[in-house]
Amino acid sequence: MSKGILIVVSAPSGCGKGTILSEVLKDEKFYYSVSATTRSPRTGEADGVNYHFLTHEQFVERINNDGMLEYAEYCGNYYGTPKKEVYDKLSEGKNVILEIEVQGAMQIKKKCPEAVFVFIAPPSIQELKRRLNKRGTESDEVIQQRVSEAAHEISFASQYDYVVVNAELEEAISDFRSVVRAQELKSESQKNFIDEVLKNA
Amino acid sequence: MSKGILIVVSAPSGCGKGTILSEVLKDEKFYYSVSATTRSPRTGEADGVNYHFLTHEQFVERINNDGMLEYAEYCGNYYGTPKKEVYDKLSEGKNVILEIEVQGAMQIKKKCPEAVFVFIAPPSIQELKRRLNKRGTESDEVIQQRVSEAAHEISFASQYDYVVVNAELEEAISDFRSVVRAQELKSESQKNFIDEVLKNA
Numbered sequence: 001m002s003k004g005i006l007i008v009v010s011a012p013s014g015c016g017k018g019t020i021l022s023e024v025l026k027d028e029k030f031y032y033s034v035s036a037t038t039r040s041p042r043t044g045e046a047d048g049v050n051y052h053f054l055t056h057e058q059f060v061e062r063i064n065n066d067g068m069l070e071y072a073e074y075c076g077n078y079y080g081t082p083k084k085e086v087y088d089k090l091s092e093g094k095n096v097i098l099e100i101e102v103q104g105a106m107q108i109k110k111k112c113p114e115a116v117f118v119f120i121a122p123p124s125i126q127e128l129k130r131r132l133n134k135r136g137t138e139s140d141e142v143i144q145q146r147v148s149e150a151a152h153e154i155s156f157a158s159q160y161d162y163v164v165v166n167a168e169l170e171e172a173i174s175d176f177r178s179v180v181r182a183q184e185l186k187s188e189s190q191k192n193f194i195d196e197v198l199k200n201a
Numbered sequence: 202m203s204k205g206i207l208i209v210v211s212a213p214s215g216c217g218k219g220t221i222l223s224e225v226l227k228d229e230k231f232y233y234s235v236s237a238t239t240r241s242p243r244t245g246e247a248d249g250v251n252y253h254f255l256t257h258e259q260f261v262e263r264i265n266n267d268g269m270l271e272y273a274e275y276c277g278n279y280y281g282t283p284k285k286e287v288y289d290k291l292s293e294g295k296n297v298i299l300e301i302e303v304q305g306a307m308q309i310k311k312k313c314p315e316a317v318f319v320f321i322a323p324p325s326i327q328e329l330k331r332r333l334n335k336r337g338t339e340s341d342e343v344i345q346q347r348v349s350e351a352a353h354e355i356s357f358a359s360q361y362d363y364v365v366v367n368a369e370l371e372e373a374i375s376d377f378r379s380v381v382r383a384q385e386l387k388s389e390s391q392k393n394f395i396d397e398v399l400k401n402a
Contacts, residue, residue: 119388121394121395121398122398124397124398124401125398125401125402126401147402148402150402151398151399151402154395154398154399154402155395155399157388157391157395158388158389158391158392158395159388160388161387161388162383162386162387162388163386163387163388163391163394163395164386165391165394174382175382175386177379178378178379178382178383178386179382179383179386181375181376181379181380181383182363182379182380182382182383182384183383185363185364185365185376185379185380186362186363186364187320187358187359187360187361187362187363187364188359190358190359190364190366191359193322193364193366194322194355194356194358194359194364196325197322197323197325197326197352197355198352198355198356200325200326200327201326201348201349201351201352201355
């Protein structure tokens, strides 16, 4: 069986990343990598679903054993991507999706140059503002903060391999799938197939 | 308007390349580059449709003026790709398809590293034989010759960017489109978009 593809996805808040990924993940060929954290589970969060909840000691041990693909510390808690789970699923032929923020993505780029990096962008800052306002859950101040965070994140987009613009949801989902499919069709992924055809020539 | 993509396509005879391309070319975003030749038109062939028919002098002048993207001589006749037509259509934003054999494709690879190289392959040599036999138009000897030509061509497949295997026609068409779409979504093709979004942030 051929190895799966590691897909690293980042997007500012309000870009529809969650909706796109949940649609893509309906295909069993895809696997969503669950992050690990040392923060406490919130109400309704389950271990292995929302996060792998680890103690501080467990997390540090994993770091020391090179068991994290990337990690970062926020507000006194660790967050990271357990390496084994990702590599196991890739060996099983699954396309593994890592949903991760820009800094983590840049760490992974150094370690896994064979991964595909996809940035999901809003069609414009105006539209992003409109979407965040439409939710109606946040103050103007929070929205302004989100928008400037988004702009900061978008400034990293050119360091990703692909930029999928979510102007129209169905098209964005189809674009995301095209990116992954193209990756599967790369000639270096098909060396075994080519050899096989030629062996029987 | 953003520039179109130059797509170089090669495939052994019997791989369904013609069917795939004619389907893709129904989309006006795509343009099929017509080759030039010094051989005489055959019955039913029209200038500018099947080929641009040039005199020997005209062709040599084009070569000397760097007007050919690639060219080759077969049986005393020149065959080549006129550069201007390709570049004009790319500037108009069209994705230009060059259907070309392996040697010509390798010439273009040196001149246009930004082009996308797609090899269309049969699912197996056995299946290729079966398809060629099914046509019922050629002798066993000719079929055997085609099959060994195909094997020779397939040995170049790993030098292309992508390999689209035509096992099932609909899937091959969709794969071809995914490859082109992914190319459009590459972050370097979207620099203008990213700058535009950030300018308005």
